[in-house]
Amino acid sequence: MTAVSIVGGSGYGGGELLRLLLSHPLVEVKQATSRSHLGEYVYQVHPNLRKQAQLKFSDPAMLEPVDVLFLAQPHGQVQHHIDEYAKFATKIIDLSADFRLRDAVVYEQWYGEQHAAPEWLSKFVYGLPELHRSELANANYVSGVGCNAAASNLALLPLVKAGLLDLSYSVIIEIKVGSSESGVEGNIGSHHAERANVIRTFSAFGHRHTAEVIQEMCIPTERLSLTLTAVDLVRGVLATAHAKVRQGVTTKDLWKAYRAIANENPFMRIVKEQRGIYRVPEPKILAGTNYADLGFELDESSGHVVSMCAIDNLMKGAAGSAVQCMNLMMGWEETTGLEFSGLHPI
Amino acid sequence: MTAVSIVGGSGYGGGELLRLLLSHPLVEVKQATSRSHLGEYVYQVHPNLRKQAQLKFSDPAMLEPVDVLFLAQPHGQVQHHIDEYAKFATKIIDLSADFRLRDAVVYEQWYGEQHAAPEWLSKFVYGLPELHRSELANANYVSGVGCNAAASNLALLPLVKAGLLDLSYSVIIEIKVGSSESGVEGNIGSHHAERANVIRTFSAFGHRHTAEVIQEMCIPTERLSLTLTAVDLVRGVLATAHAKVRQGVTTKDLWKAYRAIANENPFMRIVKEQRGIYRVPEPKILAGTNYADLGFELDESSGHVVSMCAIDNLMKGAAGSAVQCMNLMMGWEETTGLEFSGLHPI
Amino acid sequence: MTAVSIVGGSGYGGGELLRLLLSHPLVEVKQATSRSHLGEYVYQVHPNLRKQAQLKFSDPAMLEPVDVLFLAQPHGQVQHHIDEYAKFATKIIDLSADFRLRDAVVYEQWYGEQHAAPEWLSKFVYGLPELHRSELANANYVSGVGCNAAASNLALLPLVKAGLLDLSYSVIIEIKVGSSESGVEGNIGSHHAERANVIRTFSAFGHRHTAEVIQEMCIPTERLSLTLTAVDLVRGVLATAHAKVRQGVTTKDLWKAYRAIANENPFMRIVKEQRGIYRVPEPKILAGTNYADLGFELDESSGHVVSMCAIDNLMKGAAGSAVQCMNLMMGWEETTGLEFSGLHPI
């Protein structure tokens, strides 16, 4: 069994990691740390783990060496301690935003402060297997992904990879998100009485995850915008990308491009049905799964394409991709421990 | 007291009309018809009206003359009987889609069938007071509005009226809607177990309400698209319009344009706060009100403007605007009977 | 116009009071105080009041004399300052729990601390008009009601008033509540991601509101229990009371008792239909209204009666009853300013 630990196990991402790792057939969870819940059973914070594990949250100061170390702390912390963490494990997967961007200047632009460990940026691989599968096989340091960035990148991937976009036009990505995205601490609008029933466009421009889409999809900064709207759901993201295809591109070309992506990637599916209730990608049926569901519509007369990607923000948008990365780093079957199919109805 | 009746009072639009008219200080409701609920008390179908009225649903074949006749039937029916209805009242307000478009050819393009009474199209005024206030004062025949069209038109109104848009670029309107939009009959996806928790993009292109935006905002067909996404909410629409402003247009220019609209229209408000929970327009706090709340963000570097409009689809998007039209047609204070402020929290 | 002010206007109860008083035709709101939101417009906290009022929150230390003073502070504060407040107004309505119980000993049992102003307890009338209408007409000091107590008392009222209960059996009241009950501050479980989708029995026994039911319904302490379960809703309480009727009591007797209550009280209605969707009392259609909807079922063979009462916890369970009390205290029509009928669908 491969020994793994989690630093920062009491947040939503950490909890999802715990769920996945505790039932992963090839690993053993040694420690999950939490300063605020020190000494509590993990099931007291993550009630779904009751009778699944007797693990207690341990002191982050008491960390022990393991094979793979997962870091699930708030943004801006890991970069100050990455040299230390590297002593505890040769393989590190950091779910925070600290090592997602390759360029320290770009990091400063979007995060408003200098990066504390810029020399580490080039050592990390961006942890979305659908974009970096082969590099991950040889990586020791892997970043997590922003959940909105993951949905956006995967919505654009078939179009960008097949070279179908006309990038002289803007790409506008409208993203609808659930409440778990705000993290376990939430914000002033997280109270159920305020957050229930919302359609709240909390970020029209400038969300930090934009930088990950610019980097990974090579779209010029001035041509890309992400707009985020909170809706009444706990888990889930739907990214709807509006873009223009190159002259002459047809629906048939899109089918080919999307099918290629779905065939290459075990967790990507096309949802484009002519009948039934579920004709398009929907995040709700993805809760707990690592799938990214794709859909598209093309207006051939104008070249306007609508490309959709639905994910569970805590899975493909965080812990699920992280475990998938671990599987690739360890040379295991990519889908190990990520087989849950999701629920219907839900 | 002015005598009014409603044909088709058992649907959601009809119910909301009943609520408004029963408490309107200047009218008396004579009849509300319903074939399927004939003889039942209106409060058995609309439980909020219990102890508010002892009215029963009457037979549409037994209609009697009144001063103002409201038609709240499914689309495609009124056009076959408009000559008859005109015998019962000199003033008619039709909430269906039958008389919203001025051009019979355009109607056929979007509704897929010939219009049955094309000679009537020019007699109707499009029933959005914010666009046609002065014409409404002299109108005898007024159409309703599509709820998504209403939100879209009002989101664009400040920009279009002030001539700020560069219409060589596309206008993309992303609309999020609640479940009451599908009507009392619903559709195969309306079952709570399927509809709860959704983020479901049921129409990427081609929604019929698009035609009303093309007509009222004078945007070229090929430059406008409406994308509709169902979210977990009963009442409410948020339209988020993405467009380009003309070179040199500043945030200050937008403030001026939006303030002008908010000042001219008693039911329009700007919501653009720097702090607090409610910084942007949100439909949930508009439930039951006739307000249309506006917000905007401009990226001055790219000229990308995001303009938002939130409404209650059954009020400003249907019955509320219809009553506001009646007030104008009758020469009454525009806000009469529409004073409800909405609730918080909700 | 009668001058009124609100101390503590930024909470949910205070916001609902503001909504009601700002549109009340016979009063003028002079001040609404808030320490935490001092100087902000009331619509920045209660977004439904935008364009309804230009009032700003004022300093509680700057209170000025008025005709009627509403106190909407957290529990345990008013009792320390009641002598002061009494200098500002001859009529006071206190929504907190401080003056609901008539007996200082009972107060200490349920609230775990000595009452700070026991000599004031007898001066207050319990502010549920359905129980104390005639006393309210002459009262200067009126308490608010606990929302769960209000639903419970009104569920029991027809049975108790008609003497139909066999109180040698226990009365068990199962109460389901929305999230606005936890107040604007909420608690650790208020985060939307934790509170959404819940069926959470947070209090099996011993809720403080129990004391108000014991006092008002004269049920022996050992025979009464309230069990509270949080469900996914913002506004609303449904109290379902299980009790035994006296031998020989029939459904017909119950109809008579319930009809009597509905006839005597403008805000009470019986909901007991044989068909349609809305056959029983439901809180959701009461949002924003002052109604208390009653329903019942009797198993004649066993004498087991199920009596239901649905209310909006912020209205009939707080601000609505308070305004109704003011109307009675002032000799006005009891329903003034409380005419909103509620919405359907919602």
Added chain:
Amino acid sequence: MTAVSIVGGSGYGGGELLRLLLSHPLVEVKQATSRSHLGEYVYQVHPNLRKQAQLKFSDPAMLEPVDVLFLAQPHGQVQHHIDEYAKFATKIIDLSADFRLRDAVVYEQWYGEQHAAPEWLSKFVYGLPELHRSELANANYVSGVGCNAAASNLALLPLVKAGLLDLSYSVIIEIKVGSSESGVEGNIGSHHAERANVIRTFSAFGHRHTAEVIQEMCIPTERLSLTLTAVDLVRGVLATAHAKVRQGVTTKDLWKAYRAIANENPFMRIVKEQRGIYRVPEPKILAGTNYADLGFELDESSGHVVSMCAIDNLMKGAAGSAVQCMNLMMGWEETTGLEFSGLHPI
């Protein structure tokens, strides 16, 4: 591999069975029948199964012999065809209500019609493993369970098994349920706009599942009542049982009784915490799992006990228990294929 088929695979129970059986390591799904969805891929109806299976719905008339046959049809159908079905498999698990009751007279009382195959009633074992584990090991014919009955029986099990109840007092079970309980067809109140936000007590007395609790817990009919209230949730049941314990029974006695049940049963857990958000059983975190979570509170002075049981109605209340029964019938590890831990947050 053991061959299994499902008759009636397009409903919610059938879909959940499909999810479980398709990922069960010891079985192979041969057929899933559906008349209304004949020829469609199962993932077109159950979208969570996309990329999990290429199975299509087959014609029920084309059924082939298998080792274990699951019947997931609407109530009242299987009893007319049980002799036929018995020719296709030696082991049958019927999820409908047709063979849950042992007594044809009782069946007629609760279901209002004569049983069509009374001679078969004694051949079936009631399919709740927590009650009939040893009989199931030797059973060929197993019934499903009513979801509300399952939650009620398990809420009472610790008390009844340890003989702690004083059955001279009534047992009142208040049950809160999600919308998937009404089945894929739903009812007039299932439309999202009507069903969202509800607290709707649709059955005060007389629900058919009551008969299963009477039978399994041996409680006199006149002492037991189930009251059902719909709340805004898709999956989940919480049963809250109110009863009296025998004189002298203490909280310590209850702990012992509940711990015994939790220790004997792999899918039963006690949730009774002093702190944290999840202190009591909650159905939402059980979505997709086979767990039944138990909680209790005792008022020692009055002997009033509140016993709670939360389950997923489609799992422990239907398909999950059915698969658990199959595991026992086949001599496999009881938990095989039922290991999913559930999600948090959700």
